Amino acid sequence: MEWGDLRFLLHVVREGSTLAASRVLNTSQSTVMRRIAVLEGQLGLSLFEKRRSGYVPTDTLLGLLGKLEAVEAAHSAFESEARVICRGLSGTVRLTTPELISSHFLKFPLQQFRQLNPDIRIELVASDEYLDLSWEADIALRAGDPPTDGALFGRRIINDTWSVYCSRAYAEANGYPTTTADFGKHGFICIVERARPDRLTEWMNTHFPPDNIVLRHSSLMSAFFSVKAGDGIGICPDMIGMNEPDFIRCMPVDVQTGKEVWLLAHERNRQTPRIRIVLDFLTEHLMKKVQTMRLVMGEKV
């Protein structure tokens, strides 16, 4: 049996047709159909009920699904491990961080790092989703709940506090509020949550006057650039807002989210020299920034 046929099988089960599966597999529909046919012949089993509306898995196939998924998991584990080894051999460190932190906060320090360490190549993955630190990335700078995964190690950088900010241009033109009582005279920029609203969303819904919301953005990133453009007033993590020279901090967002910013890596990389070098550099850089912020904001961060 050709092992690759099982990849075709898996995708037809998942997508429901040879056509849809061919799109995922980046091949032609007739190829998928033929590979399934060959597999059925070799196993001596009917795996699908072929209909014009698609391929419907038989009970026989459903009974094999667990084993099939285990095959996929084993291949994924192999490929993941191969990628980890490949990165190690090439002297690459893969760093993941949210979009905003990536583009706004790390660009300059990473330029510095590259000058100091030309042998270490940092591959930056900007993603608002968490990456798996056992294989998808080596280091994460992430904001969120404190980590609970015992296989990770690292340090807490700062509490993830937020404040209301506007741009200098906006303030010069309109003034800026220092209490929520002043909100009525200003325009606001909202961040629309796709997921269930969290406490920050609730705070905005409670305090931003509904009639004064001039823009709604679907991501923090786009909201940030809208505030920076002077379109209105919005909320922003202090770690970003405090370090943006064009921003004026109006007032704190008085919410206990429990979120923190952490710099993390996988336990097995604790002794990996090139990963430690990047971690130590980032830690030093970030702690200096945090000290500066503490001078301004006190112990809350």
Add this chain to the structure above:
Amino acid sequence: MEWGDLRFLLHVVREGSTLAASRVLNTSQSTVMRRIAVLEGQLGLSLFEKRRSGYVPTDTLLGLLGKLEAVEAAHSAFESEARVICRGLSGTVRLTTPELISSHFLKFPLQQFRQLNPDIRIELVASDEYLDLSWEADIALRAGDPPTDGALFGRRIINDTWSVYCSRAYAEANGYPTTTADFGKHGFICIVERARPDRLTEWMNTHFPPDNIVLRHSSLMSAFFSVKAGDGIGICPDMIGMNEPDFIRCMPVDVQTGKEVWLLAHERNRQTPRIRIVLDFLTEHLMKKVQTMRLVMGEKV
């Protein structure tokens, strides 16, 4: 990455060269070499040190070996499960037993069975090696140590006692011994063990006069046919010898091997109708045979 390439990789690791691996894989040496080359390109890793004496795995590849073997195991599990399902759907019962028991002891009863149960197809696998009853076979009739695998169920048929036998033709020409004191006047057929000698081998080495050993066979099967042909005197399990009309039992082999004959199946097949039918039929048949043997040999069997 083409999943099938990992099969090629695994076999090259195991066989030590693309040529040897091609034999196992039933393909050409150049195909194997090219598939490895493609895989190395895709992974961005050097997997082998290519020498004229063969392919030597790199440390990189050795580090991936565990994951690679897990891929193979996952595929094996899938294929095994598919075969089990296939057998079930076709109404086949796979019965395994040693060569001698198979050809000599079961041929007639299985003919009877087929007449009584035309809907159940028995696939007989004659093998002196144990087959895995979770997937390789459904039922085993095997002689050896009592089973310890908790996943198997079945019943003990008989103690695996042995005796010295000769053919009727031999006896008519030469008489036959009833004690080891008579051995000096006869020719003997030995079974040469490949593995470490067991108690039966020791018994033969102790009692068969070295100068009187006329033939040495590498398997019980060939020794059996040699005895039957009248070439000499040899040992044989009573379960076979007692049921061979052309054999004369000279004397018992006075050795406690601890071995027994068992009829076994996997616990998960306990309620599978077609497997139960075969089990019940064989049990009945074998217990009748055993009763007959007990009349002759007493409680030792």
Add this chain to the structure above:
DNA sequence: AGTTGGTTCTGCATTTTTGCATAATGGATG
């Protein structure tokens, strides 16, 4: 009833993979 948009399945052309034959290399042996 006709149209639309999804699907499966098939014939044929194109592309890719495989196999064959063989050159080249290196280690073991006489």
Add this chain to the structure above:
DNA sequence: CATCCATTATGCAAAAATGCAGAACCAACT
């Protein structure tokens, strides 16, 4: 030193797999 036997690696022909185009079917919609 020559020979033998193992191997890897490569060019080219053959075989197999794939992709394309389209027929046929079916359900949903107008």
